[in-house]
Amino acid sequence: MNMKIAFVGKGGSGKTTLSSLFIRHLAATGAPVIAVDADINQHLGAALGLDEEQSAELPALGGRLPLIKDYLRGTNPRIASAETMIKTTPPGDGSRLLRVCEDNPVYEACARAVELDGGAVRLMVTGQFTEADLGVACYHSKTGAVELLLNHLVDGRDEYAVVDMTAGSDSFASGMFTRFDMTFLVAEPTRKGVSVYRQYKEYAHDFGVDLKVVGNKVQGRDDIDFLREQVGDDLLVTVGHSDWVRSMEKGRPPRFELLEESNHLALKTLQEAADAAYDRRDWERYTRQMVHFHLKNAQSWGNERTGADLAAQVDPDFVLREHATANA
Secondary structure, X not given: OEEEEEEEOOOOOOHHHHHHHHHHHHHXXXXXXXXXXXXXXXXXXXXXXOOHHHHHOOOEHHHHHHHHHHHHHOOOOOOOOHHHOOOOOOOOOOOOOEEOOOOXXXXXXXXXXXXXXXXXXEEEEOOOOOHHHHOOOOOHHHHHHHHHXXXXXXXXXXXXXXXXXXXXXXXXXXXXXXXXXXXXXXEOOOHHHHHHHHHHHHXXXXXXXXXXXXXXXXXXXXXXHHHHHHHHHHEEEEOOOOHHHHHHHOOOOOOHHHOOHHHHHHHHHHHHHHHXXXXXXXXXXXXXXXXXXXXXXXXXXXXXHHOOOHHHHOOOOOOOOOOOOOOO
């Protein structure tokens, strides 16, 4: 099964650390993994063991949008040009779809292999955010590349796409929060820690988003009780202090098998919850949501930006599904 999994949470919650541990866990099982850093602060590469120079050399998705759009457009007659594609443009007949294990020009240009204890994952990053991105230009244009990729990513068996999302509730600026089979919200046992959960829960409810809370930096029964009181049955598992993580943060991670047993079990629980979500997957609803957000974006800014009627890009007969044959 291919699982699209998001890690979200407020800044400093530890979501990048936990997403990197989960990626390492999946890689250790031999599963193919695409890891995507979609956070404003690009730290996933470092958490996966890259040094500063290696992280700086990662190709930015945001800087390769023309290539990405041109490839994904394929021969879809509803998309007049790559310039008229926006972050929410859905695939249709003739579009090129992405699969986790294949080689293609998008991966060649935008992904890099990262070795993890004998396994390897493909890492893609949105790219560093500059002052200009956070000022006049909106940085969502960079994370838009991730949304476009997720819209065109389909399944193979036992494959995973794990996305370290923008901190806080910025993900709601587009439909990207609906692109996942499972969303893990990392929360500390504090009032601030659970505030993002409440925002996410409210949005998620209307779109059938599968949401589970991972309690992080938990020190005892009182912390667990607090989280349970605040988030109820959405609390999936809790994680405490880790000497392994402390060594990793110093740039000297031991072999992954030496991670504490309790944390190995926690990561296994995350994988089991994600895998279980696959049985609840509804391709028709997934495609409908894709179209819903595309039409919303087209009307609010896309048509004006591109000078085209972007509603015409929707292929009413197309459903993104496991055996979709939209490839040009």
